[in-house]
Amino acid sequence: MTIEAITNRTITWIEGWRTSLDAPFNLDAFRHIYAQDDRFSSFDFGRPHDGFTDWATAEAYYRKFMTVPANWRLEPTAAIEVTIRGNVAWSTVPLHATGSMPDGTEFDFPECRVTLIFEKDGDDWLIVHEHGSSALPFPDEETTKAMLAA
Secondary structure, eight states, rough: OHHHHHHHHHHHHHHHOOBSSOOOGGGGTGGGGBBBBBEEEEOOSSOTTTOOOHHHHHHHHHHHHTOOEEEHHHHHHOOEEEEEEEEEEEEEEEEEEEEEETTSOEEEEEEEEEEEEEEEETTTTEHHHHHHHHEEOOOOOHHHHHHOOO
């Protein structure tokens, strides 16, 4: 599988993680890109502190989690970076997450990022680990500059 193919799988992942009143979340549309066994693990945004160490547990959580927001959308804010080393590949991409809750409360996470780790499985590449996070807001510009210079 080429860098282009891993990039396309990452785009499939990004596009899969959305929901709206007109188009409910559909994990079945992109679950084929995941290793659906105990090879899969995840440490992400709002997931349990200990993460998930198998697909079945993660899948059940994902399906429940995505019923909470009325709208949820991820948009890349820079190019997807892909690295392939033998039977392992990973992609990273910064994201902007936006949406709203059923009561209309909007949310906006402008500095998210995700790393997806793929493992070659026969002729296919499957996600065996995903890690997403959101940057905490820095303090004012001067304090931020001082912190980064330290």
